[in-house]
Amino acid sequence: GQQVMQIPxxxxxxxxxxxxxxxxxSTTLSxxxxxxxxxxxxxxxxxxxxxSGEVKKQKRLTFQFGExxxxxxxxxxxxxxxxxxxxxxxxxxxxxxxxxxTRLTVKP
Amino acid sequence: xxxxxxxxxxxxxxxxxxxxxxxxxxxxxEYMSWYRQDPGMGLRLIHYSVGAGITDQGEVPNGYNVSRSxxxxxxxxxxxxxxxxxxxxxxxxxxxxxxxxxxxxGTRLSIL
Numbered sequence: 294g295q296q297v298m299q300i301p302x303x304x305x306x307x308x309x310x311x312x313x314x315x316x317x318x319s320t321t322l323s324x325x326x327x328x329x330x331x332x333x334x335x336x337x338x339x340x341x342x343x344x345s346g347e348v349k350k351q352k353r354l355t356f357q358f359g360e361x362x363x364x365x366x367x368x369x370x371x372x373x374x375x376x377x378x379x380x381x382x383x384x385x386x387x388x389x390x391x392x393x394x395t396r397l398t399v400k401p
Numbered sequence: 402x403x404x405x406x407x408x409x410x411x412x413x414x415x416x417x418x419x420x421x422x423x424x425x426x427x428x429x430x431e432y433m434s435w436y437r438q439d440p441g442m443g444l445r446l447i448h449y450s451v452g453a454g455i456t457d458q459g460e461v462p463n464g465y466n467v468s469r470s471x472x473x474x475x476x477x478x479x480x481x482x483x484x485x486x487x488x489x490x491x492x493x494x495x496x497x498x499x500x501x502x503x504x505x506x507g508t509r510l511s512i513l
Contacts, residue, residue, distance in 0.1 A: 302441065326501055335491060336444065338501040381443060385499060388459050389434065391444040 297384050299392025307400050312369040314395035316382035323385055325358055325365045330394070331378045339367075339380075372399050403427050407492050407505035414482045414512050422477040422508050424492030432498045433475040434459070435467065437488040438507075444491065450475055451498055482512045 298317045306312055316325065324343045328336040340349055342358035342365060349356045355368045369376055379394040408423045426433065434449035446459030450469040464486060466478040475494075479486060489509050493502040 299443070324499060335504040335506050336493075336502075337504070341501055383444075388446050388449060388457075389498070389502075390446070390460070391436075393441060393443040 297382060297386065297390045297392045299382055299395060301395055302393060303396050303398075305398045305400065306372050308374060309371050312372050312376070312397055314367050314380050314382075314397075316365045316367075316384075316392050318363050318384055318386065320386055321362045323362075325362075326383045327356060327365075327367055328381045328383065328391075329378050330381065334378075336381060369397075372397070374399050374401055405492055405494050405503050405505035407490075407508050409508060410506065411509045412511070414479075414510070416482060416484060416512060418482050420479055420482065422479075422490055422492075422510070424475045424477065424505060425473050426475075426492075426494040426503070427473065428494060428496075428503065429472060430494035430496050430503070431472065432496065432500070432502075433469065433492065433494045434502070435465070435475070435477045436491045436493065437461065437486075438491060439488050447477065447490075449498070484512045486510065487512045 326341045327339040330336045340356050346360045347358040353370045357366045377399050379396045381394045382392045405426045431452045435447040436444040438444050445461045447465050448467040450456045453472050456467050489507050491507045492505045495502045
């Protein structure tokens with residue numbers, strides 16, 4: 294079936310380094326959502342992008358939606374230990390499809 | 402301010418047993434859904450409901466049943482548990498199917 298692909302699967306960074314995760318669909322998405330899941334926790338909604346080329350910022354997090362509405366990215370500037378967790382993108386392909394997630398670990 | 406409540410938090414079953422995972426939300430959300438989360442595979446949609454009396458299959462529905470008799474409750478039934486159903490199960494709700502979802506704390510289920 295149709296999928297939302299997300300890379301990388303894992304990312305280990307030194308505190309203070311930047312981090313980016315990418316999400317890609319073969320089909321145009323009506324919108325894309327990003328969630329964060331802390332270890333042992335449940336996914337928590339971060340943001341939703343709807344418009345082609347949209348860019349939204351939340352403090353050190355920058356979210357982008359591609360012009361063709363088929364890809365998206367989440368960029369974290371100057372990571373902190375509190376950023377640790379798995380970041381998921383999700384889009385509607387008939388029903389809701391989540392990417393496999395990118396697990397971020399941060400070394401102090 | 403409960404949000405989405407899932408019970409139980411942990412469960413161990415034997416192969417062939419049946420059980421129901423409970424999910425309740427107090428936000429008057431129309432859309433509710435069940436996901437399973439396995440290592441490296443993200444969240445996969447099992448079943449969803451766009452309102453009371455309406456349910457539909459997601460990506461991985463086999464072996465699971467759901468019903469939605471009220472807006473608040475959306476139980477997930479395992480008819481005959483199999484080891485392949487060992488997973489963490491999350492219930493989620495949202496005002497509509499395109500809107501951000503609120504997740505419960507999850508049920509960690511092991512099938513022996």
